[in-house]
Amino acid sequence: MIINNVKLILENEVVSGSLACENGVIQAFSDTPSQLPQAIDGEGNWLMPGMVELHTDNLDKFFTPRPKVDWPAHSAMSSHDALMVANGITTVLDAIGVGDVRDGGHRLDNLQKMIGAIQYSEKHRLNRAEHRIHLRCELPHDSTLPLFEQLMCTPELSLVSLMDHSPGQRQYTSLEKYRVYFQGKYNLNDTEMDEFESSQLRFAERWSQPNRQAISAWCRQHRIPLASHDDATLAHAEESMSIGSTIAEFPTTEEAAQASRERGLQVLMGAPNIVRGGSHSGNVAAHRLASLGMLDILSSDYYPASLLDAAFRLARDESNHYQLPETIAMVTSNPARSIGLTDRGVIAEGKRADLVLVTQHQQQVYVKSVWAKGRAVW
Structure with a gap:
């Protein structure tokens, strides 16, 4: 699974880019967008740990x-x-x-x-x-x-x-x-x-x-x-x-x-x-x-x-x-x-792919999607 076009909330910074996970584990993340057509479009929203x-x-x-x-x-x-x-x-x-x-x-x-x-x-x-x-x-x-x-x-x-x-x-x-x-x-x-x-x-x-x-x-x-x-x-x-x-x-x-x-x-x-x-x-x-x-x-x-x-x-x-x-x-x-x-608890290679995609309207934040061990649960 690849999640593209997101603001990754890392331990010390926020980086725009993409993330890949496999078998329930984060494999890699990048400050560049993925070019693969099967990637999920995060529409510029935040991606944070579960x-x-x-x-x-x-x-x-x-x-x-x-x-x-x-x-x-x-x-x-x-x-x-x-x-x-x-x-x-x-x-x-x-x-x-x-x-x-x-x-x-x-x-x-x-x-x-x-x-x-x-x-x-x-x-x-x-x-x-x-x-x-x-x-x-x-x-x-x-x-x-x-x-x-x-x-x-x-x-x-x-x-x-x-x-x-x-x-x-x-x-x-x-x-x-x-x-x-x-x-x-x-x-x-x-x-x-x-x-x-x-x-x-x-x-x-x-x-x-x-x-x-x-x-x-x-x-x-x-x-x-x-x-x-x-x-x-x-x-x-x-x-x-x-x-x-x-x-x-x-x-x-x-x-x-x-x-x-x-x-x-x-x-x-x-x-x-x-x-x-x-x-x-x-x-x-x-x-x-x-x-x-x-x-x-x-x-x-x-x-x-x-x-x-x-x-x-x-x-x-x-x-x-x-x-x-x-x-x-x-x-x-x-x-x-x-x-x-x-x-768990961080976006880093080898950690559990518990992830939350978060959007914001005015100053209120909303959960758009949730993955637990890389599996879509919301």
Whole structure:
């Protein structure tokens, strides 16, 4: 396959030219057009590597499209996969929440239903993107460690993150914001919310630290990448480094982001934060970290289309010094390398031919075509 007449987004520059791939691998690229008549005409659009998503909750939306509605697993998986590919994401770490007692994360059967759908669709080559697993461990629960121990040897496991969403912690240092969010999410009256808040505080005091130590120790032993989540202080960043974290997911303050960076962690922020212009929780804005040069990886989190959009928005933003190859790296090579995937994420000879053709109308970018291992999937 030859793709001609494109702007190739390489690691350090953008070059107009053509690209050839064979057997799912990039064979060569050139700064001159191909003269072969069978070449695909890219019509002068951008050709970039397929995007790598480390943290998306999108799968949950298809398994439970409405409260108390459970959708058939393989239908849900197929729809989720299609949405990922349509937005140029060719490698997906599907986030599975362990230990969240109100969202089904306390039930092994519910978790295995989602993991089983990922494994089955991957085994039978039904997916267009490659799907892996990210276990999001909600630390302040007695169910978290037993469930993790039953799931931790899942072959597709590529990332573990440690979360603490208890009141007064990290993302929810503001108790007012905590109550507003969870009362709205679970439709609780004031009395029910008081009981929920009290129970979460009890769970956190009893289980957060023991679970953090046990899960991180297993990840270090088995060399599974570990991510912190919602670190807010210097102490949080130091603790994350001490237990072996290599990624700082969604630090909530500039202090935590800087401390994480100084300690060798890669800072991951939400692409919706870039698109919307700030955090929906009132935490540090991703574009602020970008302006300080402290942003390494973007995640679509809850909105898949935000990933591509955010990368191009950052490249246009004059408040930072990032150029397009650098912002594209935040959604391709940087996340890939952070979990040890060195065979993808860049346009280079010998790398996987995961490719996305991107066009632009005014300042909005659109996915025109997607290839996974050289096979047209969109």
